[in-house]
Amino acid sequence: MEALISGLDQLLQPAVMVAIVIGSVGGLIIGAVPGIGPAIAIAILLPATVFLEDLVSLVLLLGVYGSSMYGGAIPAILINTPGTPVNALTTYDGYAMTRRGEASRALAIAYSSSFLGACFSISVALLSLFAFGPYLRDLGALFGQRDIMMAAILGGVLLIAAHKQNMVIAALLFGFGFLISVVGRQTTRKVDRYTFDIEYLYSGFNLIVVIVGIFALSQAMNLMTGKDDDAPPARISGGVFRGFREIARFKIVTLLSAIYGTLMGIIPGVGEFVAQFFSYSTARSLSKEPSRFGHGSPEGLIASETSNNAVPAAAMIPLLALGVPGEALTAMMMVVFFDAGIKPGPDIFENNPDFLFSLFIALLIINVLVVTTLFFSTRLIARMIYIPNRFLGAMIMLLSFVGVYSIRNSLADCIFAAAFGFIGFILRRLDWPLVPVVLGLVLGSIITQRLTAGAGQIKTAADMINRPVSGTLFVVILAVTCYIIWHAVKKTNRFEQ
């Protein structure tokens, strides 16, 4: 209880409250503009957060993370263009409802189901903190270096498995990201790894430079070399307040989707798409009208929006509990933790429990604020959809410069960011996923650190897996690896037939 009160006390500082408001409203607008998305916004904001207080920075980024998917539903429903990638599924039922003249109903359902999904996962996190708080403090003893290393490996393996149709490409890009993470001078042994005698590379690649390049600069180029979308006019008639009543008709779908979202958020490397896949499939199998899915089914919309909004709060759990980010956005947040001197991992329950409470309560406040804002200003936010893509690309390029140059005013940083931006641009053109590169980089450095730190306790190979946690994780890694290989072989055979 003391931690809860202390957490609330931290949140009530004026600067933190302002950050909550700016993050939430900014995230809404960013989500509503097709072409930006939370990853790009967080990548650009990361360097600026260095100049802010720790909690202010985190709450600002959490605001963008937690609210962008709400905003992303607006263009998905109104003009059939997802605001953020995870809103792609929303277009199938949301836009079909708009074409039937039910735009306000679709928006109402999307807002209320998103809100319930988010509240569910935040409640799970807060209740777990209350119920298991005293036991969670003992987690530190359960999770040693080898256990966290295994968790990071599991995150990588699950990430590859989650890219169902392009696992090989995901593995290739994860390997590339992992390799980038080892570039630099190994301080303990004074060995240069893949530096090719380039002085800049001695300190390794800066995470922010890579992230801004891969996500923001690549998208800027993508937009500037593309065409402006000729978006159809978005017409909203009627109010958007009746969504909660509608949700009450589909309680089971809402609950199951929230559970899927929370579970998939907790598992590192999985994230929103798999959560949506499971919840949408389940909703269709339970529905009395499965044929309406994809043609404007409210249940389909609920499944999509509830599950994707349940992920952000749940995705914070592996990040905070193990120090292992599950997806790109939480990986970026790790940078803020490092800057703040807070080491995410089992020890956080012992050292900073109030910090945990304040983060989850902030997420709750963000969601309340976002839904309230949306109920009153959807029409205003919907206007953002019409900012031309290429103009947006130019502005993202200017903002990317802020992100990279402000780190240390280095031309070399900008050149490397440009190079990573070009790589990211090619990957976007090829429809190859970007997230494995960044997670390869982040998880790779965790694996390297933990392997080096834990090596002293490893006498034989059995010592890697002879602890309860590492042993269990190893079994799961083996199972998922077998699934990946089986899937690859099956796909090859099907193609050859």
Add this chain to the structure above:
Amino acid sequence: MNLARSQFEDLFLFEEQMPIDSVDAALRFKSECPPDRQFKSENMFRFRRGRGDFHASVFAAFIALVFLAFFSTETGWQDRKLPDNLGNYVGYQFGLVEIEGRAKRLGSILKQSWVVPFLCLLILIPASIINLRASWKIRRWRQRFLLPTDAGYETSKYLAALEYLAYFILYTLSVPVLGYLISTIVMGVFLTWRLGYRTVKWLSTGLLSSFAIVVVFRSFLQIKTPVSIWLYDQLPAAARAFMLTYF
């Protein structure tokens, strides 16, 4: 118009196969039978290798080979400390072989600088080879069905992107000379013009947006900019100090 075009495109199996450029002409051939729009949740993970994929796969394999080629010189492999009889040692690790005397600790090997790059290559090399094989098969399949396989269009897009990267680097170079405020405004207005938004309304939008970026990030958030800026150095001391602090 876009809607009509997308409806027409649904009638074809492959996106490249649309033979008629004129949408009006194409719509005359539109079938009465609507295409199957049944959405499946598996569609979320749909991935199709397009043009340029094979070339990119070759390049990815080449990069992987470069890393492999430099493995011995760039990872500390030359200074490796491994047991004399590696085969026996591996067997010992899995409990298959007994080693006389004191065996080297596995941890002391894992700590060596070449181990992590070796693990990376264990992922990177097989993945790049399998990916190249898959891409090559798709390319052969496309050739069989007379679908375009050249990457000319993609290359033109890459070159177009390089132009904007050049502007980005020029922008970086201009900041220590002109300062953050002027460089950002010049770049913002120039990019707006270059992208084809050449009316006064759009150029002033570009100018105001660039100015807003500077105010938010430099004036309020106080991000770091160079201490010495040529243009600001030409100003009187008070103005120089003001510009350096806020812009």
